[in-house]
Amino acid sequence: MSSPSTTGITLKTRRPVVAEVVELISSMRFAIALLTLIAIAAMIGTVMKQNEPMPNYVNQFGPFWFDVFDKLSLYSVYSAWWFLTIMGFLVVSTSLCIVRNTPKMLRDMRSWREHVREQSLHNFHHKHQWQTPLARQALAQQTMDRLHDAGYRSKAVEKDGATLVTAKKGAANKFGYIFAHSAIVIICIGGLLDSDMPIRLQEWFLGKKPFAGNGVIAEIPKQHRLGLGNPTFRGNTMIPEGSASDAAIIPRADGVLIQDLPFTIQLKKFHIEFYTTGMPKLFASDVVIRDHDTGQTFPATIEVNKPLIYKGLAVYQSSFEDGGSKLQLTGYPMAGGSQQTFKINGEVGASTAMGDAYTVEWSGFRPFNVENLASNDTRAVTKGQSFNEQFAKDLDKHLGSAAKNANNKDLKNVGPSVQYKLRDKTGQAREYQNYMQPVTVDGATVFLAGMRVNPGDPFSYLRIPADDAHSVTEWMRLRAAIHNPALRTAAAQRYAQHAMPTGTDALRAQLQQSAERSMAIFAGDDKQAGFVAISRFLEKVPQAEQEKAADIFMKILNGALWDLWQVARAQDGVAPAPADEAHGRFLQLATNALSDSFFYGAPVYLQLDDFTEVKASVFQVTRSPGKAVVYFGCLLLVLGVFAMFYIRERRVWVWIKEAGGGTDAVMAMSTQRKTLDFEHEFTSLKEKLPQSA
16 A cells, blocks of 8 residues: 655755755655744744834843844744744645655555455455355456445456456545645745745845834835735734824834835724723724725724724734823922922823923823732832732733633722833933822722832832822821921920920930931931831840830830921911821821832822823734635645544455356455454455355
8 A cells, every 4th residue: 555655755866965955855754843843933932922022022031041032033933034944945845745745646546456466365464255156257246236335436357367356445535645735835835925024025125124213104214114015914003092094013123114004094982891800801993994095985893803804904903002191190209308299291102301300201091990909918119019919910810711800809990090101311210100099908098109110020019198188198298397307306396395294304305306316317318218227227226125225216206207297287287187096097107108218219209180091992904815825724734634534545355266166255455544443344344245145
């Protein structure tokens, strides 16, 4: 029986190197090796996020490994030169395998294999012999009829004074090999058609260059734009509500290319529904399409997995972003003794100058945030960790079903939040995330102000306690007072008077000095402040007395801070705060927040006051001529795998010759794979063929 050869095409040439190369490329072992390499590359492309911004990879892998992976083109595996080279060799190798084996297989499918001898049939493992009084021709006809009833095609051949009945069934099994290997070639060709190779060819030979600057898309020069005749591309376009776009952005390693579209997409309305977890449940875009050639317009709705197909282009609903929401905020100083607030406006995606020293880059806005507040981990900035581990790592939102926590009673909407970067003159920046509304944590109402240095780090949260008016005003007043030496002196004097109303002036003066000293240590300097400064100060005390000294120090500090708060309120014309449990709790939280604020790293705290949300839809626009080719290849692959696994080729030979007054018959049967079904079929034929008519 014929089977595919693992060896390649053998050339008769005087150049053995050429013959060996051709044999290797056309061999099945070479094709299998290439498939293995492609599988490994696909694993890398699956594990490592592809086509992300380069700074993300630098933050993730570090400068050294970033350069290594960049040289290997692992950030865009499926368009890397080495991946496309492997694909090309796979197409050539598999095509040569098909060319080499298909003619032999087709001949074998048509062949009846009638050149067997009686003796060779006796050497088969599956054979049977019987005698019958029927004449030779009659037995041959009866055998052919019964084989036909069993689903076999048969043929009778006269040879050596005997009759050979040869039959076959399942010869289409050979199509399994042909279809499966052809499918590999077709799918690879389809993949190459949809790759960025046509774009690379335009970069190499037509002078197209990625655009690395900033500017209006319509004003970008022609050498950075791809024409309407571009055969294949995959780009994105972000359109805010009420705006339109007639171009897509194609990201490249060193910039972007602009792909012109034959129509304009105008976003009329963006719709979004959420699970109770805060994850998107459904989002869709109502758009109006205007054809550039005819000027005609028509409405359409683009949903996830329901693209718009027009003029050979597919427009998919990819994601959504902020389209430039308008923000109104109040700035509170976070350094020095000033309480002077100021108003500042921002727009997401833009930047706002804040004096001469800083620029605010508005990077994000969320109208609501559904968070899990069941486990109130109150670790703050001093630990370098986030509130409730970034709210239980954003509720594990990126893992599993978005609806898995749909009935979780601990999920709360904590209101809008704004995210921005504060960049100084040197270009250094920290990223901040502030919530508009206070959040209840451990029974206390606090404002959350997040900070992180690196984009890949979670936010660490400063917890500013809300006052009686649910604002940050009282905490900001206390923060300014702790940095005002005159107010600290007045507060220390007041504290000493209250603590020792009947004591001597010398003792009150000593207590006043201790209170003033404790607040000065807590206020700190450029190097340390808060509880860190207190711990450094207590390290100078003998170890045996540190615990007692710490207890006395904190009692004096707490009492002095209370009087400092009252002095600051009196200076601003505000009545004293009642000395009750609620305000004592506020002062405790305020003291913790003052200590943590040293690590906040910003000269100002921006509190969101009002906003006007503007939504934007992100569409993926593709032209994929290879899609139909890939689908056809997948169909062939399914048919080929089905044929190889579920169609079994069987061959039957029956040698009939006259012997004495009757006829002798020898049957032999073979197949590619000996299975239990084959054994049953052989047993059935062994019982059926010898039966008398």
